[in-house]
Amino acid sequence: MTARRKLIAGNWKMNGLSAQLGEVSAIAQLAAGRSDIDVALYLPATLIAPAAPLAGTVLIGGQDCHQEEAGAFTGNVSAAMLVEAGARGTLVGHSERRAYQQESNTDVAAKAARAHAHSLAVILCVGETLETREQGDEAAHAWVVEQLRASLPEGASPDWLTIAYEPVWAIGTGKVATPPQVAAMHAALRTALVEALGEDAGNVMRILYGGSVSGDNAADILHTANVDGALVGGASLTAAKFAPIVDAA
Ligand code: 13P
Secondary structure, eight states: OOOOEEEEEEOTTTTOGGGOOOOHHHHHHHHOTTTSSSEEEEEEHHHHHHHHGGOOTTTTEEEEOOOOSSSSSSTTOHHHHHHTOOSSSEEEEEEEHHHHSOOOOHHHHHHHHHHHTTEEEEEEEOOOOOHHTTTTTHHHHHHHHHHHHHHHHHHHTTTTTTEEEOOOOTTSSSOOOOOHHHHHHHHHHHHHHHHOOOOOHHHHHHEEEESSOOOOHHHHHHHHHHHEEESSSGGGGGGGHHHHHHHHO
């Protein structure tokens, strides 16, 4: 079996003002005691610069970056801007952006490539809706594998790219996918990565699970085959809720 270092990542989404920066410091304290895993926080763009000096070993990242270098794209943030603010990574293709900003797989691949061109580590998110899941497990696997293939950037490498499987029906709903559901999807994604990238890279690339991860279910999820970490929303907003997830890794 290939040893992959676990990554526990928090996604604050559109939450957090400077009053919450103390939580970044507290999460940095948690991470400081754990040289065996990686910890990352994907913050609102406005918090990246003030959070970066507090973060210690925690990777601070953005939640999206635009696929173009610069220009007339009102309201967007570029990869270079993230880097200048102190980010070392970014999410791309989160289901909330795919749904609310109509981002396509082609957009997501281009965003990942642009972020990599600026030396940002990238987490590429994939996941099926409830409607697709209700068509059965095989249909869900085929759908997510196709979404991954179509979103993978040119030159994808485990040196800078991580995959996050986040079933849309499990995000913010308290309905976590069961360990067998997660194991089966991650196995399908692993096979697809090996096909796309070859044995070495495909076996080394990390696949995270996200969707209602909490202190109560983290141990079960994190001990599931092919689960190399977690992408945590609500439970990453405070160190108190994030700590048991870090402990479970
Ligand atoms: P929740 O942990 O709040 O379900 O969010 C998951 C998620 O979307 C992380 O990116």
